[in-house]
Amino acid sequence: MHTNAAPNVTAAALAPPKQGAARSLVEAAHEAICHEILTGGLAPGEKLRFEMLRKRFGFGASTLREALTRLVGEALVTSEEQKGFRVAPVSLEDLADLTRTRKFIELEALRESILNGDDAWEGRLVSAFHRLSKVEAKLSSGPELQQDEFEHRNNEFHYALISACPSRWLHHLHGILYQQSERYRRISLVNRVVPRDVHAEHKAMFEAALTRNVELACQVAGEHIERTLAVMGKVLSAGMSPGG
Amino acid sequence: MHTNAAPNVTAAALAPPKQGAARSLVEAAHEAICHEILTGGLAPGEKLRFEMLRKRFGFGASTLREALTRLVGEALVTSEEQKGFRVAPVSLEDLADLTRTRKFIELEALRESILNGDDAWEGRLVSAFHRLSKVEAKLSSGPELQQDEFEHRNNEFHYALISACPSRWLHHLHGILYQQSERYRRISLVNRVVPRDVHAEHKAMFEAALTRNVELACQVAGEHIERTLAVMGKVLSAGMSPGG
DNA sequence: GTCAACGATAATTTCGAGATTTTTATATAT
DNA sequence: ATATATAAAAATCTCGAAATTATCGTTGAC
Structure with missing residues (x-):
């Protein structure tokens, strides 16, 4: 089921253990979103809906959730209980x-x-x-x-x-x-x-x-x-x- | 299904929005594990297996995972790809x-x-x-x-x-x-x-x-x-x- | 006797669906 | 006309199971 429904898994798994590249999907998601925030692809203050992130990056909900949690720790993303995540604002x-x-x-x-x-x-x-x-x-x-x-x-x-x-x-x-x-x-x-x-x-x-x-x-x-x-x-x- | 299988959900959800208390389960898990690490209930360097944490705290895998990710950001927990989480060592x-x-x-x-x-x-x-x-x-x-x-x-x-x-x-x-x-x-x-x-x-x-x-x-x-x-x-x- | 390859077991990682909460739109009463 | 209450809709949060990966014991060869 997973193999067909989520080609990302096999794609990431079958990739050679290249150094510097992301080994786990969470790390890949973290890296991708982090890069988008740093380069402005995701604007400051923007709401980060899971449906949007799913389509844009192709990761599952839990994976995205953990990646966002990491970014909260780095203060690139803010989170409010029961109200989701946002790109950290700038001022x-x-x-x-x-x-x-x-x-x-x-x-x-x-x-x-x-x-x-x-x-x-x-x-x-x-x-x-x-x-x-x-x-x-x-x-x-x-x-x-x-x-x-x-x-x-x-x-x-x-x-x-x-x-x-x-x-x-x-x-x-x-x-x-x-x-x-x-x-x-x-x-x-x-x-x-x-x-x-x-x-x-x-x-x-x-x-x-x-x-x-x-x-x-x-x-x-x-x-x-x-x-x-x-x-x-x-x-x-x-x-x-x-x-x- | 969830209501019977996981009494924690309703317990936390039905609780009044008391200030200072944890509103989401992730926050509750984070607080609980954090307290255990700070007080020594979880020893420095100890491996944090999900099965153990499940029995001990009664949260689901994804919830525990996110709580642990938060703690990694606070440097109370370390994580190694594909090898799980550990309580951060002391020296x-x-x-x-x-x-x-x-x-x-x-x-x-x-x-x-x-x-x-x-x-x-x-x-x-x-x-x-x-x-x-x-x-x-x-x-x-x-x-x-x-x-x-x-x-x-x-x-x-x-x-x-x-x-x-x-x-x-x-x-x-x-x-x-x-x-x-x-x-x-x-x-x-x-x-x-x-x-x-x-x-x-x-x-x-x-x-x-x-x-x-x-x-x-x-x-x-x-x-x-x-x-x-x-x-x-x-x-x-x-x-x-x-x-x- | 030691080392390497193999296989079984255990643990981590990931996903999709269900439950809960928030938000939005609508209707009614003042 | 504004405000409040209700209901529908959307989004978040949580869980258990499936898939991948690591670990450990065993067997065989040198």
Whole structure:
């Protein structure tokens, strides 16, 4: 019965155990919905009805339910008892608070990372910076296609910076905040604007970290975060004024 | 069919919409399992089989699954694809990292709370301190019975201290860390030891906050957290040495 | 005697349907 | 005309069973 009624099962099950790919359907559903929320395919505040999600993604009710529950834990989705799920709303106030808090956490992690970084950390940092620089150069020519790839390498670079921080909990908290920030960043990028020289900012962070200049690195990284807030705030306020 | 097979449904459904009580079964299951983990009824590292949970709590598979997924988000439970759920393990290393991180977050929240606190905040603080003092006095006579009540009022007092901090995200992160700490605290309390004068520490925090002495409040609160770590660490290392 | 392959058992994961609650539309009374 | 109560409709919540996957004991070969 299941084999015929739900081709997804066999499709996912027969797929080779490829690393990085989703092994369970819940994970696949989580990844798919998460990506849609981050990229704006599911709008902030939108109601998430199961019938709609069923047709759109092809998963069963329980599977979708668990995926949504995961997303609630990541604060990308809100739930109200007996009233279903919604995409978490966005607001200027939340963006400001989020950015402030992320700066607080990320700078502390950066400090500890620089102080604890070994040769392997330097290697990861050099590699990540190189990869990011390559995609940044390509981005100016064809910005549409490499959006996901840029986000991915940007994530890798920022993670490499703090990867030598020994605190598991600081990493955990930072991960939550960083994902939230990524959402706002992508919202502001689809309404593409702002020819900012992010490469220069990344380069400054990279060099300060590699020379173990803690204060300079924190200052530059802090300014980087603040500048991102300023840009996103401008886009967000412009995009939200017609809607309310 | 469901009505006869699962009396829980009607029992929970027919219950009046009492505030504070669980409205949905998922919430009830989450609360029940969470309490069992916090109080040690489910031991750290223990495997959480559905058959066992079914008999113990009387919920269906999907309901339990969603409750466990919630707990994974709160880091009280771990999950491995296709291998089920386990109660999150505890360790001295994790306790040290957790305490350090919680101190970092909590002191910042305390600072902002004192700087932003209004009359209503002072009122909440005075009330919470009074309630905590009353149960602390009773605790020395009959320590067994009022354990849960003490934890509840202790939570309320510590929350009242930072309740005027305006950052939603700081509160969110602190909530995660505080719940984790509560788990360690209760583990160390079942192996009851240490006649520490916690009331004096609470009183010092209370007075420093009320007089708006930020530096003193942070110093006292920091020492309070560190001292709790020292006690818990001692108990935990003693309790874990036979097991490995 | 040790290791690998095989098979039976147990556990997890997923689905669709039934039960309950919320929401919306309608009709009636004030 | 507004508001309230009732009823139909839609959506959520929960459960038990089916299917997939992992685990463990056994047998056979080297």
